[in-house]
Amino acid sequence: MVKYYCNLDEERLIAMVDENKYNLNMDIKYDYLEVIKVPEIIENCKEKWFNQTLCKVNSSVLRLGIFEGEFHMHKHDNDDEVFYVLDGELLIESEKGSFKLAKNEGICIPKGTMHRPIANTKTIVLMIENEGIKPIGD
Template sequence: MTEPVNLARKLSLFQDHWSPRIIAGFNGHDVMVVKAEGEFVWHSHPDTDDFFLVLKGDLTIELRDSEVKLGPGDLYIVPKGVEHRPVAHGEVHLLLIEPHGTPNTGDEATAAKKVPV
């Protein structure tokens, strides 16, 4: 990486919701930004934790027995194997970090294709 990454500029390059865009790599992990709106699907990641950092907006991470409310600057990590569903109230911008190749739904067959931006 020879230049800094401007998150706002990267987020301005696309409009799709729930389609993570890879902005950098870090020790075998994808650093991504994503725009979210509405409900995502219930899912879990059997082998990895799920990292969420809210950059803009309000996000609720629903768990089967509780929920976690996040606003700008809030970070939450869903432990591996825990079923969850992110719900974006209006448009939400997120920074995500996952091991390279991790499907965003926990299932390769239903996952969004992650592309660099």
């Protein structure tokens, strides 16, 4: 169950999402000119739904998702979102239809579109989003 609150900082808002169901790390893990070590993050991940911001690119961020299970239905009013599957398989359910993504496939979800990612097995995903996006939705 997702609870939405107004005027709370993003950290507090994320903590209110289903009490630890998702591990959403908004801190930027790698600085400019620092090698991004995705296999190391994957190896150390024990959570079923994990998200780590890897780096900032202009006003966007590159995030790594390690997913197993279902995220809740949500939308981003002012932000597009890209999902690109590195390993596994990701189903994106949306108000515009369902999209099954295999390894090396991706999709761009337009702002304002209700959607939810589902991973029936462990799936590794790269995401590109605006830096200020709320992963749990608006």
